[in-house]
């Protein structure tokens with residue numbers, strides 16, 4: 092993809108000594124006599140593949156960070172001759188480091204590649220736990236960069252607005268303009284594929300564009316704001332939606348400005364409504380208080396999902412606080428049932444939704460299916476307290492029959508409503524292996540219906556981009572529902588699956 096040369100954001104100050112190989116032309120370290128300075132030229136923007144390839148070569152050749160100048164799209168003659176490093180084998184890195192790299196590469200800081208190289212160099216020289224040393228200046232700086240990218244991604248996901256453009260033959264395309272702070276277009280685009288898979292859309296930015304044609308995602312040249320048409324009917328929809336969800340009792344101008352910087356307002360039709368809404372906030376609050384008892388009981392999924400996506404939790408505790416505060420999509424549940432188990436657990440189990448007992452006790456897998464799971468885990472050598480247990484859907488859905496509350500399977504819409512939570516949860520827990528228990532968990536993790544009988548066993552959940560390995564097995568409540576004569580064999584098979592999970596977990600933990 093062609094892109095404009097990156098703007099250079101002010102960097103938070105130089106790091107010293109072995110922490111960093113400086114890359115700015117103005118303060119690059121003078122080459123030590125004897126060893127020539129290597130200049131690595133990468134594509135403009137976020138060149139993750141280029142960085143990985145160059146890093147492999149540099150590691151294979153044992154070139155230290157202070158001997159390398161990383162250049163991103165700048166004229167190589169400024170830095171002397173460039174020389175591609177030899178091809179090298181994949182560099183074995185702790186998972187946390189491998190996960191950090193794609194979250195730093197999109198940063199605008201021209202030192203990003205050098206900082207990552209310095210980090211990896213130190214890790215490969217024995218500082219395996221380096222990322223855990225939050226006070227280390229290099230680790231601290233990289234953590235800030237990761238946070239900046241997370242924030243930028245969040246803003247793009249929350250504040251980008253599409254406008255409808257009619258095309259020939261009666262078809263239509265949706266086009267949006269956005270100006271991210273960092274080079275995040277490629278990292279941000281899959282979110283829109285998932286959310287607007289059925290539409291054909293283009294996102295234009297000053298550095299490049301992303302185009303989804305309903306089947307494939309492509310990246311192309313930069314766009315211009317003028318290429319996006321002004322308001323349309325779709326915009327009126329956004330504005331109405333925003334007006335209907337605007338909560339005058341929570342008007343906090345400072346927070347609004349911080350979260351939705353003015354810079355994005357011109358893209359967002361609903362912001363046209365903000366000044367008027369604020370002016371009328373007092374009267375609307377009073378009216379809302381009066382209206383409260385007549386509020387609809389059925390929640391609106393689109394609204395709730397939009398509200399969720401605008402949250403930006405930075406830890407599992409913060410995420411759980413959000414889940415706890417959020418009302419069930421289908422009314423009735425006593426409380427949200429959160430995941431349970433240690434952050435960093437090697438294995439996470441994902442079930443369907445809490446049952447009657449779980450809803451009463453506020454803990455996952457404590458009812459009959461949970462007890463069966465615990466028994467099978469113990470037989471397979473898995474310790475329940477060491478695993479993370481959670482559900483695709485966080486609230487119990489049921490139908491009342493007399494005094495009994497009969498479990499109702501969540502619909503695909505409900506599963507996708509809760510998916511944002513599950514994704515964030517798995518990000519924070521960061522397991523090495525995720526076990527999907529039954530079809531609902533598989534739907535939540537893959538985004539599509541996959542028959543358990545065909546997929547049972549190790550499985551790759553593509554949505555998660557190899558962040559963890561996957562495994563599919565049946566849900567324990569399926570075993571409870573089987574006729575007696577089929578139970579023993581199905582249970583033995585389930586325990587066999589869990590033994591495979593245990594073996595995989597051992598391998599991955601090692």
Ligand code: URA
Pocket residue numbers: 442443444445446449454455456457458460461482568
């Ligand atoms: N079934 C599930 O999927 N989860 C629970 O927590 C309990 C039963």
